[in-house]
Amino acid sequence: MSEHGRLGFGGATEGMHDLTENERAWIEFLRLISNGCDPALRLGDVQLLRRLIQRRHRYVERHGS
Amino acid sequence: MARRPYEHSRLAKYLEKRVLQLRPRKTQAEIAEQAGFINPNMIAMLKSGATRLPLDRVPSLAAALVCDPRLLFNLAINQLGGDTTARAIEQIFGVVVTNKEVAWIEEIRDASGHADPTLTSRGRSAIRGIFGK
Numbered sequence: 001m002s003e004h005g006r007l008g009f010g011g012a013t014e015g016m017h018d019l020t021e022n023e024r025a026w027i028e029f030l031r032l033i034s035n036g037c038d039p040a041l042r043l044g045d046v047q048l049l050r051r052l053i054q055r056r057h058r059y060v061e062r063h064g065s
Numbered sequence: 066m067a068r069r070p071y072e073h074s075r076l077a078k079y080l081e082k083r084v085l086q087l088r089p090r091k092t093q094a095e096i097a098e099q100a101g102f103i104n105p106n107m108i109a110m111l112k113s114g115a116t117r118l119p120l121d122r123v124p125s126l127a128a129a130l131v132c133d134p135r136l137l138f139n140l141a142i143n144q145l146g147g148d149t150t151a152r153a154i155e156q157i158f159g160v161v162v163t164n165k166e167v168a169w170i171e172e173i174r175d176a177s178g179h180a181d182p183t184l185t186s187r188g189r190s191a192i193r194g195i196f197g198k
Contacts, residue, residue, distance in 0.1 A: 018159045019170065025184045026173055027166055033196050036075035036143075037082065038136040041168040045195055046176075052191050053176040 072114030076140035080112045083130050091129075099129035117144040133163040 019027065030039070071077055084093055094105040100122060102108070110116045118126065118141040127134035139161055142151050154161065162170065173182065182188075 017162050017167070017170075019162070020181050022181050022183050023170055023173065024160060026188075027160070027162060027170065029184055029189060029192060030166070030169060031075075031139075033192055036079055036136075036140055038133060038163050038165050039196070040165050041172055045169075046172055048191055048195065049172055050176045052188055053173065053182050056182055056185060056188075057177060057180065 069114040071111075071117050071144050074114060074117070074140070074144045076118055076137075076144050077112055077114040079136075079140055080108065080130075083132060084108060084112065087130065096126075096129045100126040117141070133165065135161050135163045139163075 084096065087096065091099075093108040097105045097108045100107075102122070104110075107116075111118055118137070120138070120141055123137045123141055124134050127137045130137070139151075142154065142161075145151075
């Protein structure tokens with residue numbers, strides 16, 4: 001539990017999470033682009049996210065941020 | 066004052082779509098009744114943006130719409146205008162995220178090895194592609 005009494009995923013305050021600024025940016029963009037329709041994560045999305053994030057990870061490792 | 070002040074709200078757009086999806090199973094009037102609205106036209110009024118969703122109706126309407134109450138809560142907060150209410154809630158409780166959003170965040174964390182990746186312009190383009198935009 002954090003110092004403010006919030007819990008992580010699946011805790012007593014499920015649904016109200018501490019997100020990083022970057023994670024907030026991802027969620028806010030997702031809400032914007034989906035018109036707030038709460039899209040489910042599908043297999044194709046998982047594959048795309050992994051490709052995207054791993055490509056970025058390799059780039060940062062080679063060139064720095 | 067505008068006759069439909071919430072016409073362009075995300076909640077009005079969401080309701081329009083969700084009611085259409087549920088049409089084979091229940092009517093608008095049935096959704097209103099299940100949500101505990103006395104006025105059977107309440108869903109039509111919410112869809113058109115003539116009125117906003119009171120926060121105390123979020124749980125019952127979410128049950129009637131078979132959707133995540135956190136999604137509806139966020140949309141109802143968004144209708145309050147400005148972002149001071151949303152910010153106050155966030156400061157006290159953290160960001161309100163739906164179960165589906167948790168799945169996205171967990172995937173991002175997992176795929177990045179918890180490296181907290183930034184959302185780059187390439188990332189934005191890829192997500193736009195997912196939603197055909």
